[in-house]
Amino acid sequence: MSEVSRHDLLKRCGHLCLWLNVLLMGVKLSVGYFYASRALFADGIHSLLDVTADMFVLYAVSMSAKPKDVQHPYGYSRYETLANIVIAVMLIMAVYAIIYDAVQGFYQPSLVMDFRVGIVAGISIVLNEASYRYVSYYAKLLRSDLLMSTAVHQRADAGTSVIVLLATAASFADLTGADLFGAIGIALMILYYALPSLIKSIKELLDQGLDTARLAEIETIINGVPGVVDHHFLRSRFMAEKGYVDVHVVVSPRISVSEGHYIGDVVKETLLKCHDIGDITVHIDAEDDQHYGAKLPDRLTIQEWVDRCEHIDSFQIHYLNGTVELDLVTTQERVVVAEKPLWLSVYRLNKVIKC
Missing domain, CATH: 1.20.1510.10 (Cation efflux protein transmembrane domain)
Structure with a gap:
């Protein structure tokens, strides 16, 4: 209607x-x-x-x-x-x-x-x-x-x-x-x-949320969307006859940003089909980070360390488990990696062969 x-x-x-x-x-x-x-x-x-x-x-x-x-x-x-x-x-x-x-x-x-x-x-x-x-x-x-x-x-x-x-x-x-x-x-x-x-x-x-039974149903719907690993920080409030929901959805840390965004869109569209949901905000996470509070370096800081290495063409950052993991990409046979800083837990060296 x-x-x-x-x-x-x-x-x-x-x-x-x-x-x-x-x-x-x-x-x-x-x-x-x-x-x-x-x-x-x-x-x-x-x-x-x-x-x-x-x-x-x-x-x-x-x-x-x-x-x-x-x-x-x-x-x-x-x-x-x-x-x-x-x-x-x-x-x-x-x-x-x-x-x-x-x-x-x-x-x-x-x-x-x-x-x-x-x-x-x-x-x-x-x-x-x-x-x-x-x-x-x-x-x-x-x-x-x-x-x-x-x-x-x-x-x-x-x-x-x-x-x-x-x-x-x-x-x-x-x-x-x-x-x-x-x-x-x-x-x-x-x-x-x-x-x-x-x-x-x-x-x-006073922004009272949806009742416990309804939230449990919403959690089941979220977890049933393909690509969703878990969720946390589920919050809700009620306005007139509609519920408004915010949620952090956990997806695989190895997929692309665009795929993670797509999964978030599917979660949103699925919940909006429920008659009592007016709107939903979905935040995409690579892990359940609700307990992590450590300050991690940004891309510029990590770039400074990568610049001290030799023959690294590009890199990809993963903020996981409260630490930093790096995928280093090179086209060279010989690579020199600088001394590993404290904030770096793991780095993986990926060699790309030029055709």
Whole structure:
């Protein structure tokens, strides 16, 4: 699925939820206010917050569609994470407001709820559950955490409406405080959905990596690429619905630079086929050098030693096992090698016959 069609579907689902929640918000707040139902009014506040959340979702989808640039080399996916945090904080604030209002209601006379409150709650249940099924289908199809979060909000709204419906029935059964307990139940349900979302998004902003099981799968994929000897320094982080991975891949020290680069490209392309990987940076190593910290000479220093030798036409450097190995190439029969320095562990003399 192309990125254009993907973002079109995200926007379509976002607009559907937005206008549905605008309609339900107006009806719930109006009926809840005029028929003195704290539970329905609290449900209306939930729908109001859903409207605000849907606007953040649409904004985040619009921003995340922007291409990478100099200021945002990893793209704009973190806008989705930020939107999730803002939405979750707003929901938690609403929980406080709803519970505070319900506690105040305990000191006021309890009233029997109007049957119209139950009708509105029933309509809300049907519409929100239908929208949940529609949006969650596309969330799974697009593998979008943000869209799935939007779908869950719709089901949460349906759940709060169920509580309103039960509170209405309980009030007709002359159960004192049914409306107030219904409002508190709504608040707790909102908190149930909002708190895990907030924690997950904060962990993303703190660059929490992929889980252990997923990293083990990625390691298996890397080691399965032909030419890969081993790997180390595997790091990851999570942005929106995608993982970003850095890894050092060990290849044979005797192959060419271009072949090592090719193996690294194969590792990258293989991992990018995974739906949850957004990007990967592959560093090619000739060995597992994570424990080596010795300072080794550069090419200019090694060139000075080679110049002291006689009849050496060229040389190739291998930085292995924390030391230097050299392949010396000559076309002469007689070669004079200078005294071996401490940094040199092995040198091999390769004679080339001229044709």
